[in-house]
Amino acid sequence: MRRVAKLSAACFATAALAITATACGSTSSDNNSSSSSSGGGKGVKIGLAYDVGGRGDRSFNDSAARGADKAEKEFGGSIKELTAKTSDTEADREQRLSDLAEAGYNPIVAVGYSYAPAVTKMAAKYPKTSFGIVDSVVEGKNVNSITFTEEQGSYLAGVAAALKTKKDHVGFIGGVDNPLIKKFEAGYTQGVHDTNPKVKVDVQYLTHGQDTSGFSSPDKGQQAAQGMLDNGADVVYTAAGSSGNGAIEAVHGAKGAWAIGVDSDQYNIPGLAQYKSAILTSMVKNVDVGVYDFIKSVKDGKPLAGNNVYSLAKGGVSLATSGGFINDIQPKLDAAKQKIIAGQIKVKTTP
Incomplete structure (x- = not known):
């Protein structure tokens, strides 16, 4: 023991x-x-x-x-x-x-x-x-x-968001506006727009500069996600550590909306079990x-x-399939993945 x-x-x-x-x-x-x-x-x-x-x-x-x-x-x-x-x-x-x-x-x-x-x-x-x-x-x-290569996994998350949105409006929440988290934003936004240029992407960072509380403030994540939902977004991807737990909670409360988790397969996290019906997928960073x-x-x-x-090719990043919510779009996600691995798609690391 x-x-x-x-x-x-x-x-x-x-x-x-x-x-x-x-x-x-x-x-x-x-x-x-x-x-x-x-x-x-x-x-x-x-x-x-x-x-x-x-x-x-x-x-x-x-x-x-x-x-x-x-x-x-x-x-x-x-x-x-x-x-x-x-x-x-x-x-x-x-x-x-x-x-x-x-x-x-x-x-x-x-x-x-x-x-x-x-x-x-x-x-x-x-x-x-x-x-x-x-x-x-x-x-x-x-x-x-x-x-x-967070940008590569986030690109796939963007493809999923663009294919699942019914309002042509999605969101991205970052914990802190630093170069690392901007890789998530860059890949996600590119994935969305490469899939459907008409989809609007709202972007919000919870904290700035040396303030790292954006990675550990579920209340801030919840408020940011709620604001995006109120503004018309129906898919929200959050790269903000435990702040993302609050974002997932907010999305769960909105009918027809989807949350995209990060780092871990958040559908399978016990502490988030009550919200898993709203977790479309997670950009898993191994x-x-x-x-x-x-x-x-x-x-x-x-x-x-x-x-x-x-990297994506080495299985360093991937999209979780738990819940089966992306099964219907898996062929398109697989196609995008192969293009990235083959170098046909160059994913940006800055917005």
Whole structure:
């Protein structure tokens, strides 16, 4: 049985050395840095530094967690998890990675582009530790950059939206207006317009600049989606971490409307079960595969390094078929997929 205990970052160093982890009064939330550990004994010691939302966001972080869980199950050992808070500074992110390295966790996976500067610094400080970073490219002999072609998967989501809308009006909600999320927007919009140029695409970002709360605010996601529905959209694609949960809830409340999930197959997420009848599909980003591959490489003594890109051709991104709601348009989606893989369709990475 896995033994999990919540720890604050402040008590991490002591807890990491303890035989039995004990609670230090902090819980995992958008506003509190937290950690948890599981297992023990021989095997690989996996350190996970989550983005805001952490394990339980039903999206991006959960996908990374699945990869680590699979590795732990297969290889044994332990997992230490630390979760970012929306008010994090560079010093906070550096400390989080340093805490893991000092406690002997190897590999350490930083989940999210915001860790890039911290990984650059800590990888140089701890050259014998293998670092992985999701969604950003960091140079370093001991750094594995795990990236994805989000624009390609989002293109297919756009094709699905254009084929399913009855109002020729769809929407895109992004968590934060940064280059990564704009890849989602660019692919989606291109997919919509290549399929039907008459379809209108509304675009809204929940937060801007350094404010990352757009990835962990379901209320903002719900409000944005409701606004799009009120404005006439009947398909809404949200790339915003746990904020997308609110968007899905709003869409479920609108008759005939569809939500498109992201990162995980959100139709099959237990916490979203009551809304799954409105989840058309999800643009699945297989972060779990990238994280598992990295951990396995370290366990095998041949750590991955450089930029490892998980593309549509490699199964790095895909559209979920759960629910059967896209069965009727699957041939057209398959045709678009093959054109992307063959290079006949060049998907944009900027809007």
